[in-house]
Amino acid sequence: MTTTELQSRSREAADQVTAFFDAYRRHDVDAMTDLCADNADFSYVPFEVWGKQRVLRGDGKVKTVGKTIWVGLIASFPDLFTDVHTVDANDAGDVVVTCDIGGGQQLAWGPAEPRGGKFSEPHLFIFHVDGDGLIDRISAYWDGAGINRQLGHLEVD
Amino acid sequence: MKLFTRKDQAEDRAGAAEVTPAETVSAFLTAFGRRDVEAALSVVDDSVRVDIHPTGLREGGSAELRAFLTETATAFPDLLVTVKNLIETGSVVTAELKVEGTQAAVYLGAINQEKHLDVDQAWRFTVSGDRVTAVDAYWCQNQLYRRLAVKRLDQISLV
Numbered sequence: 001m002t003t004t005e006l007q008s009r010s011r012e013a014a015d016q017v018t019a020f021f022d023a024y025r026r027h028d029v030d031a032m033t034d035l036c037a038d039n040a041d042f043s044y045v046p047f048e049v050w051g052k053q054r055v056l057r058g059d060g061k062v063k064t065v066g067k068t069i070w071v072g073l074i075a076s077f078p079d080l081f082t083d084v085h086t087v088d089a090n091d092a093g094d095v096v097v098t099c100d101i102g103g104g105q106q107l108a109w110g111p112a113e114p115r116g117g118k119f120s121e122p123h124l125f126i127f128h129v130d131g132d133g134l135i136d137r138i139s140a141y142w143d144g145a146g147i148n149r150q151l152g153h154l155e156v157d
Numbered sequence: 158m159k160l161f162t163r164k165d166q167a168e169d170r171a172g173a174a175e176v177t178p179a180e181t182v183s184a185f186l187t188a189f190g191r192r193d194v195e196a197a198l199s200v201v202d203d204s205v206r207v208d209i210h211p212t213g214l215r216e217g218g219s220a221e222l223r224a225f226l227t228e229t230a231t232a233f234p235d236l237l238v239t240v241k242n243l244i245e246t247g248s249v250v251t252a253e254l255k256v257e258g259t260q261a262a263v264y265l266g267a268i269n270q271e272k273h274l275d276v277d278q279a280w281r282f283t284v285s286g287d288r289v290t291a292v293d294a295y296w297c298q299n300q301l302y303r304r305l306a307v308k309r310l311d312q313i314s315l316v
Contacts, residue, residue, distance in 0.1 A: 046297030088246035145298035
């Protein structure tokens with residue numbers, strides 16, 4: 001692979017992820033998932049709901065777990081926004097994004113009851129884009145306590 | 158006395174250029190995992206900009222980074238830092254890692270109940286030459302407090 005082709009791979013990966021965030025900004029979850037491979041892995045690391053018998057985690061596939069979380073998030077925060085700050089990519093298809101995500105709460109989100117609160121929280125996303133130009137992995141990190149504090153939910157569930 | 162000639166400095170810079178950003182970050186994280194704060198800081202530039210989002214630290218510097226690393230190393234004598242993924246994208250290096258240990262002292266306001274901590278984290282480093290010039294750390298403080306048996310975000314130090 002030539003240097004130009006490698007730079008092209010890096011650029012294409014960054015463009016695919018930029019398109020993902022453009023769709024996220026439009027709340028177009030179908031478009032978000034269409035940018036991903038059918039079997040794309042999904043991990044929202046802080047997403048952890050502790051029940052009496054088991055712990056639900058935000059791990060699985062984009063087109064099952066990911067899509068469900070995004071639809072629920074947008075329903076709870078109808079004015080959800082994503083402000084992308086940095087996009088860094090390499091020729092292996094890795095793309096790292098820093099952004100702020102936030103919005104005003106209208107419906108319950110996890111254990112946080114709607115109190116009319118708003119949040120804005122820094123996020124870090126790690127994507128991998130495959131050789132066909134589709135996203136085949138999404139991982140994200142953020143501080144759930146920061147969001148809960150802003151929404152007025154102070155219990156550590 | 159003149160210690161360095163121009164040629165020496167050029168060779169020094171050339172030597173520094175041979176160290177990749179990922180190697181610099183690996184050196185930092187390896188030292189952190191050994192609880193060797195001084196060794197970790199030896200690859201950090203004096204003018205480093207530090208954001209440790211879960212602690213609320215924004216645009217801190219080397220003093221704040223030193224304080225955080227020292228508090229972590231002190232609170233967890235059996236600290237284990239496992240790097241799961243290291244991604245180099247030009248001068249930016251992103252590490253996905255797991256931090257584990259048994260609490261032995263107050264940590265980020267949580268009293269010591271000798272609980273075991275395991276929290277997945279992501280650290281984004283910016284590297285210039287052989288020095289870290291920016292650090293952004295992300296993890297979920299809710300997960301951290303849950304593992305340390307904290308019940309409420311407004312009563313971190315209460316059991």
